[in-house]
Amino acid sequence: QDRTVSGKVTDADTGEGLPGVNVLLKGTSTGVNTDLDGNYKISVPSDGGTLVFTFIGMAKSEVSVGSRSVIDVQMETDVQQLSEVVVTAFGLEREKKSLGYAVQDVSGSEITTARETNVVNSLSGKIAGVQITNGSGAPGSSSRVVLRGATSLTGNNQPLFVVDGIPINNTNYGNAGPFGGADAPNGAADINPDDIETISVLKGANAAALYGSRAANGVILITTKSGKNTKGIGVEINSNITFQNPLRLPSYQNSYGGGYDNTYYEWIDGTNGSGGEDESWGPALDAGLKFRQFQDYQGDGQFGEPSDWVSRPNNVRDFFETGVTATNNVSLTGGNETSNFRLSMTNLNQDGMVYNTDLVRNTIAGNAGVQLTDKFRADFSVNYIKSGSDNLSGGGYDNNNPMQQFTWFQRQVDISALKDYKNLPTNSAATSARFTPLNWNTNFNNNPYWVLDNNTQSFEKNRLIGNIKLQYDFTDWLSLTARTGTDFFTDLQESKRAVNSNDFPNGFYQEVDRTWSETNSDIVLTFDKNIIEDFGVSVSVGGNLRQEQYDRNTLEAGELEIPEVYTISNSAIPVVGNNYEEQREMQSVYGTAQFRFRNYLFLDLTARNDWSSTLPEGNNSYFYPSASLSAVISDMIEIDRNILTFAKVRGSWAQVGSDTDPYRLQDVFAFRDRWDGSINQATVSNTLLNPNLRPELTTSIEFGTDVRFFNDRLGLDFTYYDTKSEDLIVQVDVSGASGWTSQFANVGEMTTKGIEIQLNATPVQIGDFRWDMNLNYSTYENKVVSLGGVDNLRLGGQWNVDVMAIPGQPYPALFGPDYQRDPNGNIIHGENGLPQKDQTNKVLGDAVPDWTGGWNNSFTYKGINLNVLVDAKIGGEIYSMTNAWGRYAGILEETLKGRENGIVGEGVIEVSEGVYEENNVVVPALNYNHAAFGNNIAAGSVFDASYVKLRQITLGYSLPKAWIQNTPFRGVQVSAVGRNLALLYAKAPHIDPETAFNNGNAQGIEHAQLPSARSIGFNVNLKF
C-alpha cells in the first residue's frame, strides 16, 4: 500500500525554501516538483524506498525514507558537479548526459569573487582546452581565447560569444601592434561578471553546428541572472576592491651606467644634434664618480654641478603605482508564481598601474519573465553598458608606450627626477623632444609622464544587448518559440598627440566613431514526446535571420594649428576624413532531432543551411549536417552504483560551413588622401578580389567518455577530436608584377587534433570538511596543410621576425634569422669573434603550446571556503624584444658578463672551409651583445614560452545563519581574493610569457607590453 511523504526542501546556505526541486522515487518514474515554498508531497511504497532530490546548481541528495512521513532536506550548493541540464543551441535545454559532445560550465559565483575586469580571463585554467592569453597589465587590455586551436588562417579564430541566446560582437577595436597603438577591450570584456549566472563552453564545431558559421571555433554561452526560482524580493550587494602591481619586471644590472665609454659619460643637451646615448655600456656605478647627467640641466644650455654616478636599481619599478580596481554591484530580484525579474547596477572603476591610465564601466542589467497564461510565456533581458577610458596606455615600439623607453632605461637614471615634469626645463630645439619637458634621453623619447598626460588615447562606448523571447506551448509536447535580440553599440575613440611629441612634432588629433548593430531573430518549433514506451523523439525546426550593420567614421587633424586644442577644425593642414560602411545578412534554416531510447541512448542529428550575402550567387547557399551519439552505459547495465556511479561514451561528427567578410567579390577603386586637401585621387586596390569565392568548410569528429565513481567522488571526462578546415578563404600574396600584391582565393587547409582530459575528485570528505579538485589537461597538434602553393602567409611580426602560416608547420609559426650554425648546430663566429647571421630565414618556433592545464582546488569547512587555482601552459615559443633590446642596450643582468674582460661567444669558428674549431676570440661585451641580440639575429631572443602560474587564491567566509538571524541580512560572505599571484615557473627570462600586443592571430611576439598585474583584494557579498 502506498503512503504519502511530505517535507520542505531548503537551501542550506540561505535557509530559504527551494521551489522546483525534482523529487524522484529512486528506480521509478514517480516524481514531483517542490512548490514555490519548497514543499513537496509524494507517494511512496509502504516500505519507503529512497528519494532523490535534484536541482540545478545543487548537489544531488538521496534520502532513505524508512518509516518517516516527513522528510525535510537541505540542499548544498554544488561546487564541483556541473549542472545536469545544459542550455544548448537556441536556448534548448538538454540533459547533459544526452549530449554527444563536450560541454563544460563555470558558475557565476566562481567569476565574481575573484574577478577580472575582462571576464574572458576568468576562464583561465578552469576548463580543459580553453586557452586564454591576456595581452598585458594595462587597463582595457584585450584577451584572446582559443578553444582547440585555430581553424582559420587569417579570419577569426575565437569562439562565438552568445549572451542569453543572442550572439554578441567580440571584436577588439584597438589598434595596438608591435610599433605602437593602443589595445582596447575585446567585445566580450563588456559583459559584467556580476550579472552572469553561468558560462558554458561548447568546444569545437560539434557542439555548435546549430549556431552557424561563426561557431566553427566553438561557442561561449553566457546566461545572465534572471531572478527565476526566487520568491519575494531579494537584494544583493557585492563590493570588490583589488590592488594591482607588476607581476614581473626584468632583472636589471646595476653596476654600469649609460654611455659607451667605461670611463666617461656626459649628458648632451642636444644642441650638437645628438640628444644622448641611450645604452648602458658606460662607467661603473656607485664608485664615487660624478658625471653630468640630465638632472643637472637647467635649460638654455646651462648645467649645474655634475651629479653622483650611482645606480638606481628600482628606477623602473618605481615608475609603477599601485593600481586600484573597485567594483560595486547592487541587484534586486523578485518573483512569484507567474513572474520573475532582476535589476542590477554595477560600477567598475580601475586606475591602472601606470600614471593616468584608467577604465570605467557602468552596467545596468534587467531581466524579467512572465507566465502570461499557462501556455504563453514572455521573457526579456537587456544590458546597457557604458564603458570608457580617458587614457589606455600605448603599446609597442613607440614613444607613447612608456615601457618602450624602459627597454633602454639607463641604470643611473633617476625616475623621480622626471615625474614633476611641469617644473623641469625644456629640451633644446635641436632634439627630437624639442621644447618639451626634460627627459633622460631626448633623441628618441619625450618625458614619460608628459607623454602620459598629453598623448592620450581614450574611448567611450555605449552598448545595448537585449532580447525578447516569446514561447507558446500548444500542448506539453509541442511549443513555438520566437526570439529577437540585438547587440548595438557606438564607440568613439580619440587619439591626441601634443605639439612637439617626437613622432608628431606638429601635434595630431584623430577621432574614430564606430556604430555596430547585429540583430538576430529566430523562430523555432519544438516537438518532444515519447512516441512509444522507451522511445522518445524531440525535434526542433527553426529559422534565423541575422543582419549586421557597421559604420566607421574617421576624422583626422594631421597637425594642430593651436597647441592643446584637440578639435578637427584646429587642423593646420587639410583634414583627412573617411567613412566606411558595411552590411551583411544571413538567412538560415535549421533543424535538430534527438531520438532517445530508454533515456540512456541518444542520437542527435542536426542540419543547417545558410544563405550568406557575402558569397557570390551560386555559392552563397551551403548546407552542413552533424550527428552525435551518446550512450549512458551505467544506465544500460546492472552495476554497483556505489562504485561506478555513471559511465557514458559519446561520439560525434560535424561540419560547419563559413562565409567570408562583405565586399570581397568585386573590385572597387579606393580614394587616396586628397591632394592639397582638395583634389580627389582614385587608385586601384592592391588586393584583387574574387567573384568566385566558395564557402569554407570545417569537418570535425569527436569521441569522449564521462565516467564517475564512488557516488561522484571521482570523475573523469576524456575527449579526442580531429578537425580539418579546408577551402579556407585566404588573402594570398602574389607577385606585385601581376599588378596586385595579393588576391583572395579558397586555398587554405589546416588540421588540428587533440585530447582533453578533465578529472574531478573529492579526495577528502570528513565531517564538514571537504576538498574538491579539478584537474584538466589539453594538448593538440595543429598544422597548416596547404596555402595553395604559396610558401607562407604573413600574419604579423616585429622587426625581422614574421608570424606566419607556413605549410607543414604549426599555426602560427615564428620565422626569422638564426645564427649561422655548423653541422652540429653550434653557432659559427666570424674571425672577429662575433656570431654570424644566417642569411636564410627559418622557422624559429611556433606559438602553439604543447599542452595546457589547470588544477583547481576548493576546500570547504562549514562557512569557510578556500580556492586555489594553478594553471600551466607548457611549450610554444615567444620572440621577446624586451630581451633582445635589453641585451643590446646593456641593461639586463646578463650583460654584466664580460664587461671588464670581454666575452668568448659559445660556439665555433671556421678555420678553413667546413672545418670548425671552438671559438676562442675575445670580444668586448658590447660588441657581442650587439651582434647576437637586437634586431639582427632573432634566434637568441626566441624563448620557450612555458609558464606555470598561481592563477587564483580566494579565501571566503560565510557568516553562520545564527549570527545574522536577527539582522536584515540573509547572507554575508567576506573573501580575500588574489589573481595572477605568482609566476611559479617560466623559461623565458625577464617577462611574463603570457603576453600579446592584441588578441589577433599574430601571437608569439613581445615587446615592452605593460607587465601583467598581480591583483590582491577583498570581496564582500551581502544578501538581504
Add this chain to the structure above:
Amino acid sequence: CTDDFEEINTNPNGPISVPSDLLLTSIQESTADILYNAQIGGDMGACIIQHWGKVQYNDEERYAFRSGVINNIWNGFYAGGINDAKAMIRLAEEEENEVNQGVGKIMQAYIYSLLVEMYGPIPFSEALLADEGNTTPAYDDEATVYSGIIDLYDEGIALLDGSGSINETQDLMYDGDVDQWKKAANSLKFRTLMRISDASVAGVDVAAGLQSIVNSGVHFTSNADNAILPYTGVNPNANPIWNTIVFTTRSEYKINQTTVQLLEGLNDPRLAVYAQPNDGGIIRGVAPGILNPVQNGFSYANVSALGTQFLAADFPATFMSYSELNFLLAEAAKRGLINGGDAAAEQFYNAGITASFDTYGVAGASNYISNEVAYEAANALEQIGTQNYIALYSQGVEAWTEWRRTKFPALSPAIDPIVGTQIPSRYTYPTDEQSLNSTNYSAGSSMLGGDDLSTKLIFVK
C-alpha cells in the same frame, strides 16, 4: 528572399568605375613618393652615388640594402602607378578619351624605364594580368622591355593628338596642357633612347629616333617644361625627403665629401646652394660609405647639412629636367647620334649648365662656363657626364642611372662596403619574387647571369 543579397554585398565604400582623370593624380604622386622616398632616392640613390652621405645608419651607403625597401619599390611601381595607369587607359578607352590613354601609356613607359634600370630583366609582356589569372608573370629580357617602352612612348605620343583632354585640376604636372605632355614624352623617350645607345635593341634605331625628336622640336625648351611633381609643402603632400630629414629629424643625411670636393675643384658656385655651412662655418662632406662616421671624425655637427632648398617641404620631385635633356643632346651630338657635332654639343652643354644654375637661382653660370668648365672637344664626354652628375644632385635614382651609363665623373666606391666592392650596377630582385614567382625569378636571374648587385645591365658601362 536572397534577391537583395547582391545589393547588400555591393560595396558602398568605393566606386566600381571612376573618371579616368582621377587616377592620373595618384599615378603621379605615388611615383614621385617612391622615387624620392628617403630610403630609396636618398639611401639607395643619392647616397650610393655620393651626392649625399650619412653620419649614422649608413648601411645602404655601403651597399647593404634592405629587402623590405626593395620589395616596396617593385610592388609600389607595379601595383601602384603602372597598374593604375592600366586602369586609367581602360577607363579612358570607355570614355573615348584618347589623350588620357596617351598620358597613361607615357606614365607606364616612364615607370617601366625606372624598373628596368633598377633591376634588369623584368615582367613586361605578362605583367599586370592577375585579373586575367596570371599571378606569375614571366620576365622579359632588357631589350624586349626597352623596345616595349619605346612603343609605349610612341603610342602615347600618337594618342596625344587624338580626341579628349586631360582634366586640368587632376594633372599635377602640366595642368592638362597636352603640348607640354608631348614635350615631356619626347624628352623622356630621348632619355630612354640614349640609355640603349650602346646596346642593340632589335627594331629600335636609336640615332633615327633621337634625330626625329630633335627635328620635331617638340621637347623641353626651358625649365618651365620640366617634368616635375610640385609638392605642396603641406602634409600629406609635402616632399618625402623633407618629411624624413626635417619633419621627423633624421638629420644624419648630409652632403658627401665626393660632391664637395668635385664642386670645390671646379669653383662651382652651386656648392653654396647644395649644402649649408657646418658648425665651423665651412662646407664639409662626409666620407663615402665609411664605417662608424662619428667615431671617424664625421659628426652631426661638423658635416654640412643639405642645402635649404633641397630640404624645403615644397621642393618638387623631378622626373626629368631641361638641363638633363641638354646634357643628353650634347652627348648625342658629340657622339654623332644626332647632327651638329661639337658646335651643337657645346651649345647644349652650356644650356644644360645654365638651366641647372637657373633651377636653383644661382648666378654666374656664364662666368663659370667660360672660366671653369669651358667645353673642350677632347674631353667633352667627361665634361658633359660630370656636369650632368652635378646637375642631378638630389635626383638620386636618375643620377645613379646616368652615372652607371657614362661612369662620369670617376668615383671610388664606398670606403667600407658591406656587400660587394663596387658601386652597385643594379638592385637585387625583391625577395617576394623569389617566393611568389620563383620559376620566373630564376629565369630572369639567368638572363642576367646572376641576381647580384654587380651584375651589369645592358646600358651599364
